[in-house]
Amino acid sequence: xxxxxxxxxxxxxxxxxxxxxxxxxxxxxxxxxxxxxxxxxxxxxxxxxxxxxxxxxxxxxxxxxxxxxxxxxxxxxxxxxxxxxxxxxxxxxxxxxxxxxxxxxxxxxxxxxxxxxxxxxxxxxxxxxxxxxxxxxxxxxxxxxxxxxxxxxxxxxxxxxxxxxxxxxxxxxxxxxxxxxxxxxxxxxxxxxxxxxxxxxxxxxxxxxxxxxxxxxxxxxxxxxxxxxxxxxxxxxxxxxxxxxxxxxxxxxxxxxxxxxxxxxxxxxxxxxxxxxxxxxxxxxxxxxxxxxxxxxxxxxxxxxxxxxxxxxxxxxxxxxxxxxxxxxxxxxxxxxxxxxxxxxxxxxxxxxxxxxxxxxxxxxxxxxxxxxxxxxxxxxxxxxxxxxxxxxxxxxxxxxxxxxxxxxxxxxxxxxxxxxxxxxxxxxxxxxxxxxxxxxxxxxxxxxxxxxxxxxxxxxxxxxxxxxxxxxxxxxxxxxxxxxxxxxx
Amino acid sequence: xxxxxxxxxxxxxxxxxxxxxxxxxxxxxxxxxxxxxxxxxxxxxxxxxxxxxxxxxxxxxxxxxxxxxxxxxxxxxxxxxxxxxxxxxxxxxxxxxxxxxxxxxxxxxxxxxxxxxxxxxxxxxxxxxxxxxxxxxxxxxxxxxxxxxxxxxxxxxxxxxxxxxxxxxxxxxxxxxxxxxxxxxxxxxxxxxxxxxxxxxxxxxxxxxxxxxxxxxxxxxxxxxxxxxxxxxxxx
Numbered sequence: 001x002x003x004x005x006x007x008x009x010x011x012x013x014x015x016x017x018x019x020x021x022x023x024x025x026x027x028x029x030x031x032x033x034x035x036x037x038x039x040x041x042x043x044x045x046x047x048x049x050x051x052x053x054x055x056x057x058x059x060x061x062x063x064x065x066x067x068x069x070x071x072x073x074x075x076x077x078x079x080x081x082x083x084x085x086x087x088x089x090x091x092x093x094x095x096x097x098x099x100x101x102x103x104x105x106x107x108x109x110x111x112x113x114x115x116x117x118x119x120x121x122x123x124x125x126x127x128x129x130x131x132x133x134x135x136x137x138x139x140x141x142x143x144x145x146x147x148x149x150x151x152x153x154x155x156x157x158x159x160x161x162x163x164x165x166x167x168x169x170x171x172x173x174x175x176x177x178x179x180x181x182x183x184x185x186x187x188x189x190x191x192x193x194x195x196x197x198x199x200x201x202x203x204x205x206x207x208x209x210x211x212x213x214x215x216x217x218x219x220x221x222x223x224x225x226x227x228x229x230x231x232x233x234x235x236x237x238x239x240x241x242x243x244x245x246x247x248x249x250x251x252x253x254x255x256x257x258x259x260x261x262x263x264x265x266x267x268x269x270x271x272x273x274x275x276x277x278x279x280x281x282x283x284x285x286x287x288x289x290x291x292x293x294x295x296x297x298x299x300x301x302x303x304x305x306x307x308x309x310x311x312x313x314x315x316x317x318x319x320x321x322x323x324x325x326x327x328x329x330x331x332x333x334x335x336x337x338x339x340x341x342x343x344x345x346x347x348x349x350x351x352x353x354x355x356x357x358x359x360x361x362x363x364x365x366x367x368x369x370x371x372x373x374x375x376x377x378x379x380x381x382x383x384x385x386x387x388x389x390x391x392x393x394x395x396x397x398x399x400x401x402x403x404x405x406x407x408x409x410x411x412x413x414x415x416x417x418x419x420x421x422x423x424x425x426x427x428x429x430x431x432x433x434x435x436x437x438x439x440x441x442x443x444x445x446x447x448x449x450x451x452x453x454x455x456x457x458x459x460x461x462x463x464x465x466x467x468x469x470x471x472x473x474x475x476x477x478x479x480x481x482x483x484x485x486x487x488x489x490x
Numbered sequence: 491x492x493x494x495x496x497x498x499x500x501x502x503x504x505x506x507x508x509x510x511x512x513x514x515x516x517x518x519x520x521x522x523x524x525x526x527x528x529x530x531x532x533x534x535x536x537x538x539x540x541x542x543x544x545x546x547x548x549x550x551x552x553x554x555x556x557x558x559x560x561x562x563x564x565x566x567x568x569x570x571x572x573x574x575x576x577x578x579x580x581x582x583x584x585x586x587x588x589x590x591x592x593x594x595x596x597x598x599x600x601x602x603x604x605x606x607x608x609x610x611x612x613x614x615x616x617x618x619x620x621x622x623x624x625x626x627x628x629x630x631x632x633x634x635x636x637x638x639x640x641x642x643x644x645x646x647x648x649x650x651x652x653x654x655x656x657x658x659x660x661x662x663x664x665x666x667x668x669x670x671x672x673x674x675x676x677x678x679x680x681x682x683x684x685x686x687x688x689x690x691x692x693x694x695x696x697x698x699x700x701x702x703x704x705x706x707x708x709x710x711x712x713x714x715x716x717x718x719x720x721x722x723x724x725x726x
Contacts, residue, residue, distance in 0.1 A: 136698055151705070180682055488618070
């Protein structure tokens with residue numbers, strides 16, 4: 001397994017370095033191969049991680065919890081790498097294509113590398129470093145289109161996310177202070193060390209560290225009220241980057257919060273950290289659900305849907321029951337697949353109709369024989385319709401909430417999710433079903449590229465698999481991860 | 491009882507005395523940034539603030555016998571006092587803010603508040619941070635707790651600075667001084683942090699500065715100015 005870990009952390013970086021030198025035609029193949037291989041490596045980790053922790057060189061450490069997030073990132077990396085083959089080849093615009101695509105491929109691989117590295121770090125400080133690297137790389141990717149909107153979004157993103165991560169660094173430092181008081185100078189912020197010492201840590205310091213971590217990493221995760229960069233960055237980035245931002249980057253930041261949650265729950269008991277997450281989760285779900293109404297830009301619409309789902313994750317953890325925690329982990333995977341699909345489908349719609357304005361997109365189902373229905377499926381999946389994975393995950397979260405006696409929060413969750421679904425569906429059905437106005441330059445029926453359909457089909461299959469019959473290995477993995485998070489087996 | 495009184499009135503140790511003095515210096519430098527209208531003066535003040543941090547690292551190294559911190563002081567000096575200001579000045583020169591027409595560029599954009607109001611807000615935030623942290627009662631023999639309170643005040647003032655500033659360079663410098671505040675906290679409460687992690691943080695800062703620089707250049711190229719007043723197209 002050590003070889004798998006090493007390969008997983010070396011491969012995307014090597015791909016990025018290759019893309020620096022290779023011509024674009026080769027770079028795209030290298031990226032697609034690296035994406036597929038990384039996903040394969042993560043899959044190979046699953047059975048081992050379901051039975052025990054794997055650590056290597058005191059630097060890398062993978063347990064069941066990190067494997068869940070590696071799965072989400074690995075899958076989207078592969079999907080987006082394939083999607084980008086089609087996305088870049090038919091790109092409209094007059095910018096120098098070779099330079100743009102070299103930057104794009106290098107950036108995409110580096111971004112995926114940093115996101116895969118973050119959950120593998122054995123140490124809270126290196127976790128922070130990896131997440132900061134994801135910020136700077138993805139900020140450059142947001143700016144890559146070179147439009148006014150992209151420059152504005154990238155600036156807001158890098159400034160707000162860096163300031164948020166400044167608070168997260170403060171959380172890291174307080175976590176060190178708390179641990180060093182017990183463990184002495186040999187302590188290096190290693191996660192297992194800290195967790196083992198957790199019952200003896202100073203309570204106030206850990207409370208402070210946890211709140212700062214939620215606020216700091218929550219900025220990157222998109223929790224209201226520190227989500228303000230998110231709709232801008234998601235709407236202005238190239239579509240493959242938007243899919244990665246929404247499906248994996250937000251999840252990776254959530255992973256960092258979960259690590260602090262583990263320590264805080266072991267030190268303080270779970271009541272305090274759960275209350276903090278509940279407050280942020282309710283604010284995110286409520287505000288994002290309302291913002292979904294009246295959006296004018298298709299990618300901003302999906303971005304607010306991401307904020308909504310991050311709120312669901314935070315509320316799910318706040319329930320604390322094993323069923324809810326298992327639901328949260330399933331939700332991470334299903335949201336990655338569904339939101340990746342939604343962004344990739346939106347990218348095809350935008351490519352076909354030449355506009356991001358919701359009012360300007362018409363007749364998607366007529367124009368796109370594959371992507372149209374797939375986009376509709378993705379939206380239904382995001383709205384937690386059966387038989388897709390998000391239905392199962394939200395069902396488990398609500399059941400866990402009702403089981404643990406959080407009736408008000410569970411009722412709020414159901415209502416807010418329904419409201420959000422109406423907001424999403426109202427815009428999307430217009431784009432897909434309302435017939436296109438007859439125009440002379442109307443684009444004909446057909447897909448822009450088969451590469452942009454293939455990963456979406458894979459995403460639908462994953463959603464069906466997660467919804468209908470999650471594999472036994474995955475259930476085992478969730479069980480172990482739930483135990484790590486402090487949910488006792490039911 | 492007498493023991494408590496004795497510790498309460500005893501002269502501060504070399505560590506906490508030195509740390510407190512330097513922390514006050516860092517806070518004053520942070521306040522000084524409010525009144526710097528010229529971008530190059532902001533960069534200079536940032537360098538001075540960073541130099542104070544390196545001095546604090548040496549004080550902590552000497553009094554707590556942590557030889558690793560000498561190396562950190564040297565590295566931090568090289569990066570934050572020499573390299574980052576150099577990168578920023580080159581950037582400013584590259585976009586014509588220094589050395590070009592003196593009427594353009596070098597003068598920072600207007601504040602969202604007048605300087606006096608901004609400083610009042612900042613004093614309020616600093617006092618809030620100072621007294622809140624003091625009330626948390628984090629005490630330990632090796633912890634200069636006044637310096638900890640001041641470092642949190644520095645961070646809050648840096649947030650005010652970033653919020654009221656209206657041009658990209660000043661906002662970036664505001665972020666860098668926020669990072670200085672965090673570094674001050676780290677020296678005060680986490681002096682024993684392994685050197686390799688500190689190096690990782692510093693390297694990360696360097697990457698962030700380069701990316702900030704690239705994006706400032708992109709912004710300047712698009713907007714022909716450094717003001718953020720026109721960054722209003724993305725809303726809702």
